Amino acid sequence: MLKKREYPRIGETIYSGQLPCGLTVTVAPRSGYKKSVAFLAVNCGGADRGVYLDGVRRAVPPGTAHFAEHRMFELPDLGDAMTVLSRRGANANAFTGPDMTAYYFECGEGFYDNLELLLRLVSTPCFREEDVDREREIIAREILMTEDDPEDAMYYALLRALYARAPVREPVAGTVESISAITADTLQDFHRAFYVPANMSLVVVGNQDPEKIRDMAEALIPSGPAILPKRDAREREPEKPVEYRVESEGEIGAPMFLAGAKTAADLRGRESVSFELTAELALGCLMGSASPLYRQLYDQGLINETFGYDFENVAGYSHLTFGGETRDASLVCLKVLEEAAALASRGIDPDYFARRKRKMYGSCIRALNSFDSICYNAAAGSFEGYDYFDTLTALDAVTERDVRAFLAEFMTPERTAVSVINKKGR
Amino acid sequence: MDKVTERELMRGVRLTCVRAERFKTGYLSMTLLAPHTKKTASLNAVLPYVLRRGTARLPDMESIAARLDGLYGARIDPAIRKKGEVAAMGFCADFPDGAFLPGRPDILSPVAYLMGELLLSPATRGGRLRADFVESERRNLIDDINAEINDRRAYAGQRLVELMFRGESYGVSKLGTIADTGRVTVQILTRYYKELLSTAPMEVFYCGAEDPDRVERVVREALSALPRSGEHTLPSTVFGSTKPVGPVRTVREVMDVTQGRLCMGFRLEPPPEGLELPAMLVFNTLFGGCATSRLYLNVREKLALCYYVSSGIDRFKGALFVFAGIDFPSFDRVRDEITGELEAIARGEMEPWELESARRAVVSSIYSAMDEQAGLEELYLDRAILGLRPEPGELAALCADVTAEEVARVAQSAHLSHIYFLTAEGDDAEET
Numbered sequence: 096m097l098k099k100r101e102y103p104r105i106g107e108t109i110y111s112g113q114l115p116c117g118l119t120v121t122v123a124p125r126s127g128y129k130k131s132v133a134f135l136a137v138n139c140g141g142a143d144r145g146v147y148l149d150g151v152r153r154a155v156p157p158g159t160a161h162f163a164e165h166r167m168f169e170l171p172d173l174g175d176a177m178t179v180l181s182r183r184g185a186n187a188n189a190f191t192g193p194d195m196t197a198y199y200f201e202c203g204e205g206f207y208d209n210l211e212l213l214l215r216l217v218s219t220p221c222f223r224e225e226d227v228d229r230e231r232e233i234i235a236r237e238i239l240m241t242e243d244d245p246e247d248a249m250y251y252a253l254l255r256a257l258y259a260r261a262p263v264r265e266p267v268a269g270t271v272e273s274i275s276a277i278t279a280d281t282l283q284d285f286h287r288a289f290y291v292p293a294n295m296s297l298v299v300v301g302n303q304d305p306e307k308i309r310d311m312a313e314a315l316i317p318s319g320p321a322i323l324p325k326r327d328a329r330e331r332e333p334e335k336p337v338e339y340r341v342e343s344e345g346e347i348g349a350p351m352f353l354a355g356a357k358t359a360a361d362l363r364g365r366e367s368v369s370f371e372l373t374a375e376l377a378l379g380c381l382m383g384s385a386s387p388l389y390r391q392l393y394d395q396g397l398i399n400e401t402f403g404y405d406f407e408n409v410a411g412y413s414h415l416t417f418g419g420e421t422r423d424a425s426l427v428c429l430k431v432l433e434e435a436a437a438l439a440s441r442g443i444d445p446d447y448f449a450r451r452k453r454k455m456y457g458s459c460i461r462a463l464n465s466f467d468s469i470c471y472n473a474a475a476g477s478f479e480g481y482d483y484f485d486t487l488t489a490l491d492a493v494t495e496r497d498v499r500a501f502l503a504e505f506m507t508p509e510r511t512a513v514s515v516i517n518k519k520g521r
Numbered sequence: 522m523d524k525v526t527e528r529e530l531m532r533g534v535r536l537t538c539v540r541a542e543r544f545k546t547g548y549l550s551m552t553l554l555a556p557h558t559k560k561t562a563s564l565n566a567v568l569p570y571v572l573r574r575g576t577a578r579l580p581d582m583e584s585i586a587a588r589l590d591g592l593y594g595a596r597i598d599p600a601i602r603k604k605g606e607v608a609a610m611g612f613c614a615d616f617p618d619g620a621f622l623p624g625r626p627d628i629l630s631p632v633a634y635l636m637g638e639l640l641l642s643p644a645t646r647g648g649r650l651r652a653d654f655v656e657s658e659r660r661n662l663i664d665d666i667n668a669e670i671n672d673r674r675a676y677a678g679q680r681l682v683e684l685m686f687r688g689e690s691y692g693v694s695k696l697g698t699i700a701d702t703g704r705v706t707v708q709i710l711t712r713y714y715k716e717l718l719s720t721a722p723m724e725v726f727y728c729g730a731e732d733p734d735r736v737e738r739v740v741r742e743a744l745s746a747l748p749r750s751g752e753h754t755l756p757s758t759v760f761g762s763t764k765p766v767g768p769v770r771t772v773r774e775v776m777d778v779t780q781g782r783l784c785m786g787f788r789l790e791p792p793p794e795g796l797e798l799p800a801m802l803v804f805n806t807l808f809g810g811c812a813t814s815r816l817y818l819n820v821r822e823k824l825a826l827c828y829y830v831s832s833g834i835d836r837f838k839g840a841l842f843v844f845a846g847i848d849f850p851s852f853d854r855v856r857d858e859i860t861g862e863l864e865a866i867a868r869g870e871m872e873p874w875e876l877e878s879a880r881r882a883v884v885s886s887i888y889s890a891m892d893e894q895a896g897l898e899e900l901y902l903d904r905a906i907l908g909l910r911p912e913p914g915e916l917a918a919l920c921a922d923v924t925a926e927e928v929a930r931v932a933q934s935a936h937l938s939h940i941y942f943l944t945a946e947g948d949d950a951e952e953t
Contacts, residue, residue, distance in 0.1 A: 106545070106621055127543035129888040175822075181812035182874060184881025186889070203888050229825060236828035239779040240846055243673050346777050348667030385586030393582065399661045400570075401668070420664060450590035457594030460617040463545045464894075519777070 097122065097305050102484050105463055109484050110305035114313050117293025117321025119477040122305040123469055131206050131301020134199040134470035135213055138296070138478040139289035139324075141267030142193040142410035146288035147325040155285055156276045157262075158234070158269020161191040163282045165230050167198065169221045176216045185209045193263050194410035195478070199470065206303055207311065214315035217295065220286045222279040235271045245345040245516055253353045253416065253514035256338040260330040261412050293321040296474040300466040329361060329411045336512035344519040351401070352424035354431075355416035356510035358406070358501075364480040367408055368489045369497075372455065374406040374415060376493055377501040380443055380451050381435055382417060388434045397427050415505065424515045435506035439499045448495050459486050523891075525912065526733045530741055533722045533753025537901045538733040541894075547618055547629050547729030548894035550600070551636055551744075552611040552902060553721040556756040557603050558690045563697030563705055564713045565608040567655070567662050569599030571710065573612075574654040575644035579635075588635060593617045595632050597639065603695035604906050605758030605837025611723075612636050615894065618730055629731055630739050637743030641718070649711045659705050666696050673943065674829075677782035678844055681941040684772055685786040691838050719748045722755050724905050728894045758906070760791045760839040771940040773950045780828065781849045782943040785859060787841040789834075790934035798836060798907075799883075799916065803923040804931035805834040806886075807879035808866060809843060814879070815862040816843065826855050837907070841935050849946045856940065867932035871925055879928075880921050887917040 097110040097120060111121040125131075140160045145152050167189070168176045180187040185202035187209075198217060200209050241247045251266055258264040268274075295316075299308050334357065362370050382388050382404055392398040402419035421427050462468045469483075476483035524540045555565060579585045589595050595616035602609040614636055616628045644651050670676050679694055686692030696702075725744075727736045766788055792800060809816035809832025816830045830845040847855050865871075890896030891913055900913040911919060 104621065125543065127541065128892050130885075130892045177812055178818070181882070182878040184878065184885045186882075186885065187812070201885075201889065203885050232825060233828065236780065236846065236848075240828055243778050243780055245671055347671050348669065349664050383586075385583060385590050387583060389586075390581060390583040394657070396657060396660065399664055420668065447587075450587060453592075454590040454594030456622070457592075457617040460545050460621045461594070461615065 097309050104487055105460065105484065107463065107484055112309070114292070114309070114316070115321065116313075116316055116318045117291070118312055118316050119296040120309050120312055121296070121298045121473045121477065122303065122308055123298075123300045123473070124302065124305065125300055126302050128302060129203050130201050130466070131299065131303055132199060132201045132466040132470055133206070133210050133213055134197055134298045134474060135217055136195050136197040136296045136298070136474035136478075137217065137290055138195065138294045140192050140194040140196055140410065141265070142262040143289065143326065144262050145327040146284050148284060148288055153284060155281055156269060157265045157273040158267070159277055159281055159285050160196055161268045162230065162234060162274060162277050163285050164189050164191045164196050165234060166222055166226065166282060167216055167220070169226060170216060170219055171221045176212050180209055180212060183209060191267055192409065193267055195475065197471070197474065201466070206301065207307065210299075210308065210311060211315060214297075214312060217290055218315070218317055220283060220290070222282040224279045227277070227279045227282065231274055231277070234268065234274055238266070238268050238271055238274070241266070241268065245347045246351075248343065248345065249351065249353050249514050249516050252341045252343060253355050253512060256341045256512040256514060257336045257355055257357055257414060258412070259332055259337050261332055262330075263410055263412050288324050291322065291324060292316050292319065293323050296477040298470040298473045300469050332357060332360065332412070335509055338512060340513050340515070342515045342517060345516045347516055347518055349420040350422060350424070350515065350517050351418065351420045352427070352513055352515045353416055353418035354424070354428050354511055354513040355414050356505050356507075356512070358413045358415055358505045360413065361411050362408060362413060365489060367479055368481050368486060369493065370413070371406060371408055372486070372490050372493050373497045373501050376451060376455055377498040378404040378406060378415060378417070379454065380448065380498060381438060381502060381506070382431055383451065385450070388430065392427060392430060397421055397423060424513055428511065428513055432506060432508055432511060435502045439503035442499065443495050445495070448498070452490070452493070455490055456487065459490065528737060530725070530737065530744070531747070532749040534725060534744065534747070534749070535723070535905065536725045536727070536737060536740055538736050539728040539897055539901070540730070540733060541728055542730045544729060544894055545618055545621055546615045546894065547731065548613075548615045548727065548898060549629070549633060549636065550611065550613040550726045550898055551640060552600070552609050552724045552726070553717055554724065554756055554906065555608050555610065555717055555721045556690070557606050557608040557693070557695070559693045559698070559701065561608065561713070562693045562695065563662065563702040564710060565610045566601050566696045567658050567702065567705055568710065568714055569601065569610055569612060570658040570661065571650055571654050572639050572643050573599050574658065575651070576638045577642045577644060578638060580644050585635075592628050592631055593622055595628060597632065597636055601695055604903065605835065606690050607756045607758050607837070607906050608695070609902060609906070612639060613895070613898070620730065629729070629736070633739045633743040637746070641744070641746045649707050650714065652707045655705070655707050655710055659702055662696060662702050663699055666694070666699050666702065669694070669696075673778055673782055674844060674846070677784050677941060677943045678842065680774065680943070681784040681786050681842065681939060684770070684941060685840070685939040719750050720753060722753045724902055726898045726901055728897050755906070755908070758837045760837070761788060766936045766938055768953050769937050769940065771942070771952050773942045773944055773947060775945065775947060775949055776943055778943060778945050781847045781852065781945075783845045783847050783852065783855055784941045785843040785856065785937065786939045787935040788938050789839040789841055789931065791839060792931065792934065799919040799923050800927040800931050801834055801836060802883045802920055803876075803879050804866070804928045805832055805841065806882050807871065807875055807928060808832050808863065808932070811879065811882040813875065813882070815866065815875075816859065819862060820845075820855065820858045824858060826851050826858065830859075836903070849944050852942060852944075860937065863932055863935060867929055869925060869929040871928065876925055876928065880923060883920040884917045887913055887920065
C-alpha cells in the first residue's frame with residue numbers, strides 16, 4: 096500500500112512509498128484534467144563518469160548517460176517505444192541532466208498501456224552495435240547544434256572557469272570526440288550499474304488510481320535486492336574559480352555575459368531545500384526585477400529584459416549565476432557585488448524582505464500547476480531525501496539573517512567568475 | 522467540463538470566462554487587436570513595454586514589481602503576438618489562487634485593477650508618454666531584433682518568412698524592423714496609443730475558480746476609464762498571398778555555423794469553407810508535426826539526414842513551413858526527400874495507422890492545451906480572430922473525423938514558394 100498524505104496548505108493529497116525492490120512511487124491524483132503524465136527518473140546523468148561493477152571501477156566517457164537515454168527507447172520485441180507511444184497518441188520524451196535521466200509521457204487515453212511500456216523500456220536494455228554506431232551520428236549532430244548556440248557556449252565556458260575538476264564542467268551530451276569512444280558495452284555497463292530499481296523513481300500526476308500504478312510497477316520492474324549503486328566520490332573543489340574571466344566571440348545580436356560563483360557542496364535532504372530557497376531569496380532580494388539595483392541598472396541601460404539569475408544544485412555541486420545582454424559586463428558585475436556586500440552588512444528592509452518571501456510563496460503554489468515540474472521535483476526529492484510537497488514549511492523557516500549570510504559568504508569578488516561573448520563582425 | 526461564458530462588456534470589449542477549479546492559479550489577459558503592418562509592427566511591439574514602465578500612481582518598475590510581489594508574486598507580462606496580419610498586443614497575468622494563500626486574500630481584483638491601470642493610465646509628462654521610457658524601450662526593442670540571430674533555428678525561419686512575403690505585411694516580424702523602430706518617437710507613439718484605446722477591439726480572457734459574474738464586475742471596474750468612442754472593427758487577416766506564386770526561389774546565406782538550417786515555405790490554396798482548420802491540422806501533423814510523421818520517421822530516422830525536421834502551419838495565413846537541421850552537403854537530397862513526402866501525401870499514399878496517429882496527436886495536443894490556462898487563452902484568442910464557431914473541444918472532435926481525402930487535398934494545395942538555407946559554405950546567393 097502506498098502511504099496517503101494530505102497537504103492542506105497546497106490542496107494536495109499525495110500517495111507515495113517504496114516497493115520492496117527499492118523503486119520509489121509517488122502519485123499526485125488530479126481530477127478535472129484530460130491529461131495524465133507518468134515520469135520515470137533514474138538517479139544518474141552526465142556527471143556520472145565511473146561505473147562500479149563486480150567491485151571494479153570502469154571510467155565511462157563524457158556523454159554516456161545521454162547516449163544510453165537515446166538508445167533506451169529501443170525494445171527487443173516492439174522496436175522503438177517512442178513510435179509506439181506516439182502512434183497511440185501519447186506524447187513521449189526523455190532528457191538527461193547532470194544528475195538525472197528521465198523518461199516520460201503525457202496522454203489522454205490508454206494511460207495504463209502506456210505506463211506498462213514506460214516501465215518495460217527502462218528495464219529492457221537493447222544495445223546493438225550497429226544501432227549504437229548509427230545513433231552516434233545522430234548525437235554528434237545534436238552536439239554540433241548546441242555548440243552553435245551562443246548561450247550554451249557561454250554557460251559551459253563559465254562552468255569550466257568555475258570548476259577545476261568537477262564533472263559538471265563538461266556538457267551532459269559530451270563532445271563529438273568523447274562519444275566516439277562509447278560502444279554497446281559501455282552502455283550495457285552503465286545500464287547495469289545505474290538502472291537498478293533502488294536508483295529510480297516513478298511519479299504520476301493525473302486522474303489515475305495510485306494502487307493500480309503501484310501494482311503495475313511491482314509486476315514490471317524486476318525484483319532484486321534494493322541496493323544503491325556505488326558512485327565516484329565528489330571531487331574537492333577550491334572556493335575560488337580556476338579563471339576569473341573568459342571571453343569569446345560569436346555571431347550574436349548584442350554582447351552578453353554570465354557570471355557565477357560556486358556555493359555550498361554536498362547538500363542533502365531538507366538542508367538542500369533550505370539552501371536552495373535561501374539562495375533564490377537572496378538573489379531575488381539583490382537583483383530581482385523589484386530590487387533597487389535592477390531598476391538602477393535598467394534605467395542606466397546597463398541591463399535589459401534578458402537580465403536574470405539562477406541557482407543550480409546538481410550532482411553534489413551548487414552554484415549561482417547571473418547575466419544577460421550588456422555593453423559592460425565588468426561594470427554590471429561590480430555593481431552587483433557591491434550591492435551584495437552593502438545588503439549583507441546593512442541588512443534588508445523588513446517590508447521588502449516580506450514581499451520577496453510572498454513572491455516565493457506564490458511561485459511554490461504556481462509550480463504545482465505544472466505536471467512536469469511536479470514530476471521533476473518529486474523525483475529529485477526522492478533521490479535527495481526531502482519531501483517536495485513540504486517546500487512551504489522550509490520556506491517559512493528562511494530568515495533575513497540566512498539571506499544576508501548567503502550574500503556575505505558567496506557573492507564576493509574572490510569567488511566570482513565571468514564568461515563574456517563579444518559580438519563578431521560579419 | 523469547464524463552464525465557458527462569453528459576454529460583450531462594452532463596445533468592442535469581449536470577455537471570455539472559463540470557470541475551472543483544477544488550477545492553483547488564476548489567469549487574466551487583456552488583448553488589443555490591431556492590424557499588423559510594416560508601419561505599425563514596431564509601435565505595437567514597443568507599446569506594452571513602455572506602458573509597463575510606470576503608471577500615474579506607480580511611477581516606476583520598482584514600485585510595480587513591489588506591488589506584484591505583495592500579491593504573492595502575481596505576474597503581469599507584456600505580450601505581443603502576430604496572428605496572420607493581426608497584431609494581438611496587451612498583457613497576460615497569472616497569480617496564485619487566494620484559496621492556497623494565508624487568509625485567503627482576493628488576488629483577482631488587485632491584479633485586474635493594476636492591469637487596467639497599466640493599459641489606461643500610464644505615467645505621462647505634458648500629456649505624452651514619458652520620453653525616457655520610450656527611448657529606453659525603443660533601444661531594448663532594437664536589441665531584441667538584433668538578438669533574433671542568436672537562435673539560429675528561429676532566425677532561419679524568420680528569414681524565410683521575410684523572403685517569402687517580401688513587400689507584404691505578413692513578411693514583417695512581430696517586432697518590426699530596426700529602421701522602423703528607429704523612427705518611433707514620443708509623439709507618434711502617444712498618438713498611436715490613444716487611437717488604439719478608442720478604436721481597437723479588446724479581448725479579455727479569464728480562467729480560474731471565480732464566478733463569471735464577479736469576474737465581469739471586476740473587469741468592468743478595471744476598464745471603466747476605457748474610451749469607447751470610435752468604430753471597433755475586428756482587423757482582418759487574409760488567407761493566402763496577395764501575390765501570385767512564381768517560380769521557386771532559393772536563397773543561401775552564409776554564417777559561422779557548424780550545422781546547416783534548411784527552411785522551405787509553401788503557400789496553401791484557400792480550402793473549401795468549413796473544412797479548413799481540422800484538415801490543415803491533421804495534414805501538418807501527419808507530414809511533419811509529430812514523432813510518427815513522414816518527415817520524422819522517413820527523413821530523420823530512416824534516412825538519418827537531419828538532426829531535427831518538422832513542419833508547421835500558419836492557420837491564419839495559409840502557409841506551410843518545413844524546418845530542418847542538416848549537414849551542408851545534404852541540401853539537395855533533403856530538399857528532394859521533403860518534397861517527395863509531400864507529393865506522396867498529395868497522391869493519397871498514407872497508411873491507415875499514420876492517419877490515425879496524426880488524428881490522435883492533433884486531438885491530444887488540443888486537449889493538452891485545454892489543460893493549461895495559457896493554452897486555453899490562446900485557443901480562445903485564435904477563435905476570436907478567426908471568427909470560428911467551434912469551441913476547442915468541438916474542434917478536437919472535428920479533427921478526429923478528418924479523412925485521408927481531406928488530408929490529401931491540403932497537400933495538393935501546397936505550392937513550394939521559397940527555400941532558405943543558412944550555411945557555412947560558399948557565398949550569399951539567390952537563385953530561381
